[in-house]
Amino acid sequence: MVIDSVDETGARASMPDRPEWLGDTERGLIHTGVITTLVDTVSGLAAVAGAGRFEAIATLDLRMDFLRPARPGKPLHAHAVCYRLTPSITFVRASAWQDDEDEPVAVSQSTFMRSSSPSPALVQR
C-alpha cells in the first residue's frame, strides 16, 4: 500500500495490483476485502489529519458499499475526507476506484473515537 497524500483536506492511498488480491478466480475479480483494507487505512489517516493535531484514534465502525467489481491488472486508489469533527467523534467518507475517480468501485462511511488529549509522544515532534 502506498500513501499518496495526507493533509487537513483528506488522505489518498493506493494499492498495487497483486495476484493474491483475487476473490473470484473464475470471473477474475478483486476481493472486496482488499478494498475494505485500503479504505480502512485511508479513512483512519483522514481522521487523524482532520483533527488538526496528532492524536490516537479508535475506529468505531466502517461501512462499505461495493458499487461495481474491481478488476485485476490495475491498481486501486482511495480517497477519504473527514466531513465532521466533534470533540469526541470524527465522521469520515471515502471512495475507492480504479480508472476514474467518478466511477468508484466502492464508497464508505466510518466513525472514529478521538482521544481526550493529544498523544504526548507525537506532539513532541
Add this chain to the structure above:
Amino acid sequence: MTDLAAARRAARERGDFLPLRELVPYAAFLDVQITLDNGVPRVRMPFRKSLIGNPALPAIHGGAVAGFMENAALLHLLLLLDERRVPKSIDFSIDYLRSANAVDTWAACEVARQGRRVAQVQIKCWQDEPDRNGAHPGRTRAIALGRAHFLLGDAQEK
C-alpha cells in the same frame, strides 16, 4: 463437476477445506483456516507479524480484521450453500469493539436471511483472552461484529 462443486465436496465429505480456500486467493493470502466445531464452521486467521497495524500496542490492523471477516462470511456461504459461482459482495459493515491483540483471530458466521437473490450473513469475531501468565485458557473477548449482503445465483449474471 465445477471446481467449486468439487471443492465443496472435499470440504463436506473429507473435511479438506484447502481446495475451497484456493478458489479465493485473498483468503489464502491471509492464511484463513476453516475448522468444524461440532459441525459448525469456525474460521481462523493465524497471527503473523505482517498483520500488525499498530506496533506500539501491538495490535492487528483493523483493515486486516475486516478483510478476514469478509473472507469468513464468503467461505461460510461457499461451504453451506450450493452456489454455482462465488457469491458477490454487495455491502459490508463492521463495528470494532476492541483492538485485536497479536494472537490468532476467530470468526463464526450465521446466515440470517437466505433469499433467492440475496443472503445476509452475521459475523462474530473474537480472540482468546490471555491470563496473567500469557496462557490462553479458553476465555474469549469479542473484538468485532460484522454483517454483509451477498448476491446469489442467477441474480449475479445480470
